[in-house]
Amino acid sequence: MPVGTAATVKGVTAEQLRAAGARMVLANTYHLLLRPGPETVRELGGVHAMMAWDGPILTDSGGYQVFSLAHRCRIDDQAVRFASHIDGSPVELSPERAVEIQQALGSDVMMQLDECAPGKAERDQVATAMRRSLAWAGRCRTAWQAGDTQRQALFGIQQGGVHADLRAESAAGLVELDLPGYAVGGLSVGEGHDVMVGVLEPIDSQLPRAKPRYLMGVGEPRDILAAVAAGIDMFDCVLPTRNGRNAQAFTWGGRVRLRNARWTPSREPIEPGCSCYTCRHYSAGTLRHLFMADEMLAPTLVTIHNLHFFARFTAAIREAIASGDLPSRSRQWLAAMAPADADGQDPLEGE
Numbered sequence: 001m002p003v004g005t006a007a008t009v010k011g012v013t014a015e016q017l018r019a020a021g022a023r024m025v026l027a028n029t030y031h032l033l034l035r036p037g038p039e040t041v042r043e044l045g046g047v048h049a050m051m052a053w054d055g056p057i058l059t060d061s062g063g064y065q066v067f068s069l070a071h072r073c074r075i076d077d078q079a080v081r082f083a084s085h086i087d088g089s090p091v092e093l094s095p096e097r098a099v100e101i102q103q104a105l106g107s108d109v110m111m112q113l114d115e116c117a118p119g120k121a122e123r124d125q126v127a128t129a130m131r132r133s134l135a136w137a138g139r140c141r142t143a144w145q146a147g148d149t150q151r152q153a154l155f156g157i158q159q160g161g162v163h164a165d166l167r168a169e170s171a172a173g174l175v176e177l178d179l180p181g182y183a184v185g186g187l188s189v190g191e192g193h194d195v196m197v198g199v200l201e202p203i204d205s206q207l208p209r210a211k212p213r214y215l216m217g218v219g220e221p222r223d224i225l226a227a228v229a230a231g232i233d234m235f236d237c238v239l240p241t242r243n244g245r246n247a248q249a250f251t252w253g254g255r256v257r258l259r260n261a262r263w264t265p266s267r268e269p270i271e272p273g274c275s276c277y278t279c280r281h282y283s284a285g286t287l288r289h290l291f292m293a294d295e296m297l298a299p300t301l302v303t304i305h306n307l308h309f310f311a312r313f314t315a316a317i318r319e320a321i322a323s324g325d326l327p328s329r330s331r332q333w334l335a336a337m338a339p340a341d342a343d344g345q346d347p348l349e350g351e
């Protein structure tokens, strides 16, 4: 899922988004809660109308952004209270309110409100956040069941940091609630690839195969491959759009940095053979020029290519699953994307 934070996938129209191969998009409850506000979204016809997008939309609960963006954040078992990072106004978000807001937004999949402990938190703090999140899953479910459960699905979120027993306790509690889908939260917060893979390893036995399993905020190609192998079905990530805006293109041969002077005379597309709009019409040299000249078309064109790349990448994964050779193809893809992607330690230019 490409990320459409403020009810827009930055820099592209819905038509471009669809042509690039996107099927489902994510919108951020926290941002829409603060601006323009859920009642305004409802008056405007909901997130589908605002985004001119008739495909499925998932909204997060806002919890993650509250903890990462808001000011003066205070949490207890009842709710989280914070000050808007935009104008400092006080806001309260409870599990019930998170459901109510997402009903106003009108997404197809809503997420439970959860507490994500910081990456470096002590075990006690992680356990408290996990158990609070589990209790909040139950309260979200009650609030969700009072509405139209056919129109909007509710996903629970597993927490528990890097602790296997806490992850198991969280998964078991969520499965008992019999929700339409389950997410794995609290990863991609600096724990590193190998630790993440370790946390995901038991997922296939912990969460039901018949329901969607969604890994939140993960999108590095090698992380996606490892997570799919562990049984994950869904992802969201800002990489295709954010990196695209920063002149970085994803390709099957690794990342391309278009600000690099080596592209100045290039008449080749970003990725020869790519069927995206950008690669069919623009050379890498032209794209580099547009970035150097700060032209607004440049971020749009590279975003289109990156969205197309991730759509093809995930389509190729689905084909490899169907033909039974995902492990060997994963190794081939990662070798071709090396070294930039194999170590995952590729600092972004311009950020």
Ligand SMILES: [Zn+2]
Pocket (backbone or CB within 6 Å): 270, 271, 274, 275, 276, 277, 278, 279, 280, 305, 308
């Ligand atoms: Zn392309």
